[in-house]
Amino acid sequence: MEIVIKTLEYLDNLRLYPKIKTVSSPPKPVVRIDGRNLHMFCSNNYLNLATHPRVIKSNVEGTKNFGTGAGGSRLISGSTDLHKELEKVISELKNCEDSLVFSSGYLANLGVISAMAAPARSVAKELTMNMLYSLKNETVIFNDELNHASIIDACKIANVAHIRYKHVDMNDLREKLKKNRNKRKIIISDGVFSMDGNIAPLPEIVALAEEFQAITIIDDAHATGILGENGRGTAEYFNLKGKVDLEMGTLNKVFAGVGGFVSGNTDLCRFLRVASRSYIFSAAMPPGVASGLITAIKIFREEPGLRNRLLKNVEYFQSGLKKIGIHVKYYPTxxxxxxxxxxxxxxxxAEELFKKGFFIPAIRWPAVPKGKARLRITVMTEHTTEQIDGxxxxxxxLLEKYGVKNNPVHLKTLITHNV
Incomplete structure (x- = not known):
């Protein structure tokens, strides 16, 4: 218990313990906090589908028809018509043969990555000890150093060697692949990096995977519904559909529900249904949520203008930053x-912005490295130009007041961070 108290004291002394704000309204561009209306620029509800009337109606109807919970895991009693339909709709969106839905994106990464790292261990331990030993010692995961925490944790519990390569540094990845040429290799990367907004160099990753015969897994949590002509994610953005083995994603961002998914070919998905422990041993997502997600994906495909307006807001905000001397590299995220x-x-x-009516919590260690604290700003479809200008x-x-705007060190960081 003493170490717990000391840890809390350390966090409090350095102002690292988060002050969590309680929101008393839906995740719209204006939210209610502590009796005040604030402009929210930190939500992942990018297309504002969380408050779309059709999505809400579908969620309510699904709950009325199927109850508030699924009542079991997917392999026992938790698979409803709605879960199967959601997987079908996701497969059509991603243009993949099959998909699995998990209760969260975190669980999807834990289950899929650990199962792919040691497939025999997942399903037939007592029958394949020699194969298990070989897989444990011969499998290596190559993991971008800025991948999401769920990927990093999945690599740790996979109980195989995992090597972190420098962020989007393909020369570093190549050298590390070369040193492990004779191993079974898995390359894992975010499609869009959650704290930076930049896009993984997928063409180079795929080329290296083909050269060194590696499996590829891309986490499209922030790319599905954003990147690509049809919003299918990073692979479509680079015209590489069919070249990535597994595409992961979450359902709580563009599609404004909760849950995670993986899409791929039929054999891989069939295997993951009996090998992913977080799929097997977790309760299925509530049916009402699945119903709302089905409708959200349908709306997304029917109304491309939603994403177009979002990207226009992104461009507008980026150009506004440049006018005040903050030159971040443009990405369509x-x-x-x-x-x-x-x-x-x-x-x-962040505290002063809150007082002035803008809700943007500061992101700092351990979410990002020490010395790289930031305002992680996100825009939504329904943000107005007046809100962005404000x-x-x-x-x-504020950047001028705190000496950040005119400080050469900070300015250099601002200019080069995403290059």
Whole structure:
């Protein structure tokens, strides 16, 4: 217990313990917190589908018809018509043969990555000890150093060797693949990196995977519904559909529900249904949620204007930042980080923004490395140009006030961070 108290004291002394704000309204561009209306620029509800009337109606009807919970795991009693339909709709969206739905994106990564790392161990331990020994010692996971925490944790519990390569550094990845040429290899990367908004260099990853005969897994949590002509994600964005073995994703961002999924060919998905422990031993997502997600995906495909308006807001915000001297590299993703660097300054700026009516919590260690604290700003389809202009005005004033805007060190970080 003493170590717990000391840890809390350490976090409190350095202002690292998060002050969680309680939101008393839906995740719209304006939210209610502590009796005040604030402009929210930190939500993953990118297309504002969480409050779409058809999505809400579908969620309610699904709950009325199937109850508030599934009543079991997918392999026992938890697979309903709605879960199967959701998997079908996701497969059509991703243009893949099959898909599995998990209760969360975190569980999807834990289950899929650990199962793919040691497939025999997952299903037939007592029959294949020699194969198990070989897999444990011969499988190596190659993991971008800025991948999401769920990927990092999945690599740890997979109980095989995992090597972190420098962020989007394909030369580093190549050298590490070369050193493990004779091993069974799996390359894992975010499609869009959650704290930076930049896009993985998928063409180079696929080329290296083909050269070194590696399995590829891409986490499209922030790319599905955003990237590609039809919103199918990173592979479509680079015209590489069919070249990635497994495409992961979450259902709580663009599609505004909760859950995770994996899409791939029929054999891989059939295997994962009996090998992913987080799929086997977790209760299925509530049927009402599945119903709402089905409708959200249908709306997304029917109304491409939603995504087009989002990307226009992204461009508008980026151009506004450039006008005040913050030159972040443009990516067609709604995540726009402004690197402050110092944790205390980042906290102070976030607190002042809150007082001025803008809700953007500071992101700091351990979510990002020490010395790289930031404002992780996200825009939504329903943000107005007036709201964006208002935020840019406040940012310019606060960055100047705290010496960030004119500080050469911080300015260099701002300019080069996503290059």
């Amino acid at each position: 709604p995540i726009i980080p402004i690197i402050i660097g110092d944790e205390s300054i980042a906290m102070s700026i 935020l840019i005005t406040e940012l310019e004033e």
